[in-house]
Amino acid sequence: MEAVGWTDDRVALLRRLWEDGQSASKIAAQLGGVTRNAVIGKVHRLGLAGRARGGEEATAAAAPSKTVEIETAIAVVETQAPEPVAILSHRPTPEFPAPKPAPAPTALAVSQRVTIMDLRESMCRWPLGDPTTPEFRFCGARSITGLPYCTHHAEIAYQPAAERKRDRRVASFR
DNA sequence: CCCTGATTCGC
DNA sequence: GCGAATCAGG
Numbered sequence: 001m002e003a004v005g006w007t008d009d010r011v012a013l014l015r016r017l018w019e020d021g022q023s024a025s026k027i028a029a030q031l032g033g034v035t036r037n038a039v040i041g042k043v044h045r046l047g048l049a050g051r052a053r054g055g056e057e058a059t060a061a062a063a064p065s066k067t068v069e070i071e072t073a074i075a076v077v078e079t080q081a082p083e084p085v086a087i088l089s090h091r092p093t094p095e096f097p098a099p100k101p102a103p104a105p106t107a108l109a110v111s112q113r114v115t116i117m118d119l120r121e122s123m124c125r126w127p128l129g130d131p132t133t134p135e136f137r138f139c140g141a142r143s144i145t146g147l148p149y150c151t152h153h154a155e156i157a158y159q160p161a162a163e164r165k166r167d168r169r170v171a172s173f174r
Numbered sequence: 175c176c177c178t179g180a181t182t183c184g185c
Numbered sequence: 186g187c188g189a190a191t192c193a194g195g
Binding site: 003023036040041043044049050085120 | 175177178179180181
Protein backbone atom coordinates (compact mmCIF):
# COMPACT_ATOMS: atom_id res chain seq x y z
CA MET A 1 0.00 0.00 0.00
CA GLU A 2 2.15 2.81 1.28
CA ALA A 3 4.78 3.57 -1.27
CA VAL A 4 6.14 6.27 1.02
CA GLY A 5 9.51 7.44 -0.32
CA TRP A 6 11.37 10.52 0.83
CA THR A 7 8.55 12.77 1.82
CA ASP A 8 9.38 16.14 3.27
CA ASP A 9 8.88 15.11 6.85
CA ARG A 10 10.80 11.88 6.42
CA VAL A 11 13.70 13.85 5.04
CA ALA A 12 13.37 16.31 7.90
CA LEU A 13 13.45 13.48 10.41
CA LEU A 14 16.42 11.95 8.64
CA ARG A 15 18.26 15.25 8.80
CA ARG A 16 17.64 15.74 12.48
CA LEU A 17 18.58 12.21 13.43
CA TRP A 18 21.72 12.25 11.33
CA GLU A 19 22.77 15.59 12.69
CA ASP A 20 21.97 14.29 16.14
CA GLY A 21 24.65 11.67 15.57
CA GLN A 22 22.50 8.63 14.99
CA SER A 23 23.87 5.83 12.86
CA ALA A 24 22.40 5.08 9.48
CA SER A 25 20.98 1.75 10.57
CA LYS A 26 19.28 3.24 13.59
CA ILE A 27 17.77 5.94 11.46
CA ALA A 28 16.62 3.43 8.89
CA ALA A 29 15.00 1.35 11.60
CA GLN A 30 13.16 4.35 12.90
CA LEU A 31 11.98 5.56 9.54
CA GLY A 32 10.90 2.12 8.54
CA GLY A 33 10.59 0.91 4.98
CA VAL A 34 14.16 1.77 4.15
CA THR A 35 17.53 0.13 4.63
CA ARG A 36 20.59 1.76 6.09
CA ASN A 37 22.00 1.91 2.57
CA ALA A 38 19.07 3.96 1.48
CA VAL A 39 19.64 6.28 4.40
CA ILE A 40 23.33 6.65 3.66
CA GLY A 41 22.62 7.21 0.01
CA LYS A 42 20.11 9.89 0.86
CA VAL A 43 22.43 11.50 3.35
CA HIS A 44 25.06 11.83 0.68
CA ARG A 45 22.65 13.20 -1.85
CA LEU A 46 21.53 15.75 0.69
CA GLY A 47 25.13 16.75 1.09
CA LEU A 48 25.45 16.03 4.78
CA ALA A 49 27.69 12.99 4.66
CA GLY A 50 30.67 12.34 6.84
CA ARG A 51 29.83 14.99 9.36
CA ALA A 52 28.52 15.24 12.91
CA ARG A 53 30.83 12.55 14.21
CA GLY A 54 33.15 13.47 17.05
CA GLY A 55 36.62 12.94 15.69
CA GLU A 56 37.34 10.84 12.64
CA GLU A 57 34.95 8.00 13.00
CA ALA A 58 34.08 7.79 16.64
CA THR A 59 32.27 4.56 17.33
CA ALA A 60 30.48 5.84 20.38
CA ALA A 61 27.74 7.99 18.97
CA ALA A 62 26.69 10.95 21.02
CA ALA A 63 23.71 10.30 23.23
CA PRO A 64 20.60 11.61 21.53
CA SER A 65 18.71 14.37 23.20
CA LYS A 66 15.60 13.43 25.12
CA THR A 67 13.61 15.56 22.79
CA VAL A 68 14.75 13.73 19.72
CA GLU A 69 14.33 10.42 21.45
CA ILE A 70 10.72 11.05 22.30
CA GLU A 71 9.84 12.64 19.01
CA THR A 72 11.25 9.76 17.08
CA ALA A 73 9.51 7.28 19.32
CA ILE A 74 6.25 8.89 18.39
CA ALA A 75 7.22 8.89 14.75
CA VAL A 76 7.87 5.18 14.92
CA VAL A 77 4.50 4.45 16.39
CA GLU A 78 2.86 6.52 13.73
CA THR A 79 4.71 5.02 10.82
CA GLN A 80 5.23 1.48 12.00
CA ALA A 81 2.02 0.65 13.78
CA PRO A 82 1.28 -3.06 13.56
CA GLU A 83 -0.37 -3.61 10.21
CA PRO A 84 -2.35 -6.79 10.80
CA VAL A 85 -4.13 -5.39 13.80
CA ALA A 86 -5.78 -2.02 13.87
CA ILE A 87 -4.71 0.17 16.74
CA LEU A 88 -8.17 1.53 17.17
CA SER A 89 -9.06 -0.65 20.10
CA HIS A 90 -6.14 0.14 22.30
CA ARG A 91 -4.20 3.09 23.56
CA PRO A 92 -0.82 3.35 25.18
CA THR A 93 -1.02 2.27 28.78
CA PRO A 94 -1.66 5.38 30.86
CA GLU A 95 0.20 3.90 33.76
CA PHE A 96 3.88 4.53 34.23
CA PRO A 97 5.86 1.50 33.15
CA ALA A 98 7.86 0.75 36.25
CA PRO A 99 11.45 1.84 35.59
CA LYS A 100 13.50 -1.28 35.18
CA PRO A 101 17.18 -0.29 35.05
CA ALA A 102 19.19 -3.41 35.78
CA PRO A 103 17.47 -6.69 34.86
CA ALA A 104 19.24 -9.96 35.54
CA PRO A 105 22.95 -10.48 34.89
CA THR A 106 22.71 -14.21 34.40
CA ALA A 107 20.87 -15.96 31.59
CA LEU A 108 19.60 -14.10 28.57
CA ALA A 109 16.38 -12.40 29.43
CA VAL A 110 13.65 -13.13 26.93
CA SER A 111 12.10 -9.80 27.60
CA GLN A 112 14.52 -6.91 27.04
CA ARG A 113 12.42 -3.73 27.00
CA VAL A 114 14.69 -1.53 24.94
CA THR A 115 14.66 2.12 24.04
CA ILE A 116 14.36 3.27 20.48
CA MET A 117 18.10 3.64 20.35
CA ASP A 118 18.81 0.04 21.18
CA LEU A 119 16.15 -1.43 18.98
CA ARG A 120 17.78 -3.54 16.31
CA GLU A 121 16.51 -5.21 13.19
CA SER A 122 16.25 -8.58 14.89
CA MET A 123 14.35 -7.22 17.85
CA CYS A 124 10.64 -7.17 18.56
CA ARG A 125 9.13 -3.78 17.77
CA TRP A 126 6.12 -4.16 19.98
CA PRO A 127 5.61 -0.82 21.72
CA LEU A 128 5.43 -0.76 25.49
CA GLY A 129 3.95 2.17 27.32
CA ASP A 130 3.20 5.70 26.31
CA PRO A 131 5.33 7.00 23.40
CA THR A 132 5.06 10.51 24.80
CA THR A 133 7.00 9.61 27.93
CA PRO A 134 10.72 8.95 28.29
CA GLU A 135 9.82 5.57 29.76
CA PHE A 136 8.58 4.40 26.38
CA ARG A 137 10.16 1.11 25.34
CA PHE A 138 9.94 -1.60 22.76
CA CYS A 139 9.69 -5.27 23.63
CA GLY A 140 13.14 -5.96 22.25
CA ALA A 141 12.96 -9.72 22.47
CA ARG A 142 14.32 -11.76 19.59
CA SER A 143 11.87 -11.28 16.72
CA ILE A 144 10.70 -14.01 14.42
CA THR A 145 12.75 -14.00 11.24
CA GLY A 146 10.82 -12.03 8.68
CA LEU A 147 8.47 -10.51 11.20
CA PRO A 148 8.78 -7.39 13.35
CA TYR A 149 7.64 -9.15 16.50
CA CYS A 150 8.70 -11.86 18.89
CA THR A 151 6.58 -15.00 19.08
CA HIS A 152 4.57 -13.65 21.97
CA HIS A 153 3.62 -10.36 20.35
CA ALA A 154 3.22 -11.87 16.91
CA GLU A 155 0.45 -13.99 18.33
CA ILE A 156 -1.30 -10.89 19.52
CA ALA A 157 -0.63 -8.88 16.40
CA TYR A 158 -1.70 -11.51 13.95
CA GLN A 159 -4.87 -12.71 15.58
CA PRO A 160 -7.57 -13.57 13.06
CA ALA A 161 -10.19 -10.83 12.88
CA ALA A 162 -12.91 -13.27 13.88
CA GLU A 163 -11.27 -14.23 17.15
CA ARG A 164 -10.08 -10.77 17.83
CA LYS A 165 -13.62 -9.50 17.83
CA ARG A 166 -14.51 -11.01 21.17
CA ASP A 167 -11.05 -11.35 22.56
CA ARG A 168 -9.94 -8.41 24.62
CA ARG A 169 -6.32 -9.43 24.97
CA VAL A 170 -5.41 -6.59 22.67
CA ALA A 171 -6.89 -4.00 24.96
CA SER A 172 -3.46 -2.63 25.77
CA PHE A 173 0.19 -3.04 25.02
CA ARG A 174 1.54 -5.48 27.53
C1' DC B 175 29.67 -11.82 14.24
C1' DC B 176 28.17 -7.53 15.48
C1' DC B 177 28.56 -3.01 13.66
C1' DT B 178 30.09 1.70 11.02
C1' DG B 179 29.99 4.94 6.69
C1' DA B 180 31.52 5.34 1.48
C1' DT B 181 31.15 4.34 -3.14
C1' DT B 182 29.54 2.50 -7.40
C1' DC B 183 26.25 1.92 -10.82
C1' DG B 184 21.98 -0.16 -12.85
C1' DC B 185 17.54 1.20 -12.57
C1' DG C 186 17.02 10.42 -7.55
C1' DC C 187 17.16 6.00 -5.56
C1' DG C 188 19.25 2.16 -3.05
C1' DA C 189 21.38 -2.81 -3.36
C1' DA C 190 25.68 -4.47 -3.64
C1' DT C 191 29.95 -3.89 -2.46
C1' DC C 192 33.92 -2.13 -0.25
C1' DA C 193 36.74 -0.85 3.71
C1' DG C 194 37.06 -0.72 8.16
C1' DG C 195 36.06 -0.96 13.83
